[in-house]
Amino acid sequence: MLWLKTFHILFMMSWMAGIFYLPRIFVHFVEGKEAGQNVDRLAIMAKRLYSFMTLMMMLAVGTGIALWLIYFQEASGWVHAKMAVVGLLIVYHLWTKRRMKEMQEGHLDHSGVYYRWANEIPLLLAFVILALVVVKPF
Numbered sequence: 001m002l003w004l005k006t007f008h009i010l011f012m013m014s015w016m017a018g019i020f021y022l023p024r025i026f027v028h029f030v031e032g033k034e035a036g037q038n039v040d041r042l043a044i045m046a047k048r049l050y051s052f053m054t055l056m057m058m059l060a061v062g063t064g065i066a067l068w069l070i071y072f073q074e075a076s077g078w079v080h081a082k083m084a085v086v087g088l089l090i091v092y093h094l095w096t097k098r099r100m101k102e103m104q105e106g107h108l109d110h111s112g113v114y115y116r117w118a119n120e121i122p123l124l125l126a127f128v129i130l131a132l133v134v135v136k137p138f
């Protein structure tokens with residue numbers, strides 16, 4: 001089962017890499033558009049990155065469910081709290097999907113500063129998830 005844990009961590013890291021980078025593409029898209037630059041390539045990059053990170057999310061969630069079924073069905077509240085925070089991360093993932101679709105339409109409705117701040121949300125969620133897994137506070 002150590003291989004399953006290894007793959008879960010790998011898929012989670014890959015998902016998080018995408019989820020950290022996609023909002024940076026939003027920032028460059030908005031600021032490039034304001035500067036009169038051609039930002040079509042950024043929309044293509046965002047679509048490809050979203051496809052990759054969605055696959056990684058599905059694999060991370062799938063291996064996470066397998067780990068839960070094998071190891072943690074009898075675990076205490078930290079597992080349930082972790083699943084709730086992962087649920088919030090999935091909501092954020094879906095939020096990025098909507099923004100990516102707006103990019104495909106040629107616009108994003110907020111400033112670069114907004115997307116920079118929005119980029120901090122998955123970092124906070126990842127910290128909570130790591131703290132729950134490592135510390136197991138309850």
